[in-house]
Amino acid sequence: MTRCPNCSYLLVFLERKRKYKCARCSRLYSQSEIKKVETKQFKEKHILQRIEDKKEKIRDANREYFKTEKGKKALKKGARKYYLKNKAKIRIEQMNYRKKKRAEKVKLAESGLH
Ligand SMILES: [Zn+2]
Numbered sequence: 316m317t318r319c320p321n322c323s324y325l326l327v328f329l330e331r332k333r334k335y336k337c338a339r340c341s342r343l344y345s346q347s348e349i350k351k352v353e354t355k356q357f358k359e360k361h362i363l364q365r366i367e368d369k370k371e372k373i374r375d376a377n378r379e380y381f382k383t384e385k386g387k388k389a390l391k392k393g394a395r396k397y398y399l400k401n402k403a404k405i406r407i408e409q410m411n412y413r414k415k416k417r418a419e420k421v422k423l424a425e426s427g428l429h
Contacts, residue, residue, distance in 0.1 A: 319339065319340060319344075320344070324340070326344065335349050
C-alpha cells in the first residue's frame with residue numbers, strides 16, 4: 316500500500332493525471348517519486364528487520380549460554396564482581412530498603428492501634 320511521504324495517509328492513484336494524490340494533504344506525486352520513496356522505505360524496513368533478527372539471535376544465544384554450567388558459573392562470577400565493585404552502593408540500597416520496610420511496619424502497627 317502506498318502512503319503519502321508527507322503525512323503517511325493513503326494515496327490514491329489518479330488515472331487521468333498518472334499521478335498519486337494524497338486525500339489528506341492533497342499533494343501530488345509522480346509515479347517515479349513514489350517508486351523512489353517505496354524503494355527507500357523497503358530498504359529501511361529490511362535493514363531494521365535484519366537488526367531485529369540479529370538482536371533476537373544474540374538474546375537466544377545468551378539464554379542458551381546461561382543455561383549451561385559454564386554460563387551459570389560466569390553469571391555467578393559476574394554477580395560477585397558486580398557486588399564487589401558496587402558494595403557501598405548496594406549496602407546503602409539494602410539499608411534504605413530495610414529502613415523503608417521498618418517504617419511501613421511501624422505505620423501498619425500504628426494504624427492497627429487506631
Ligand atoms: Zn499527505
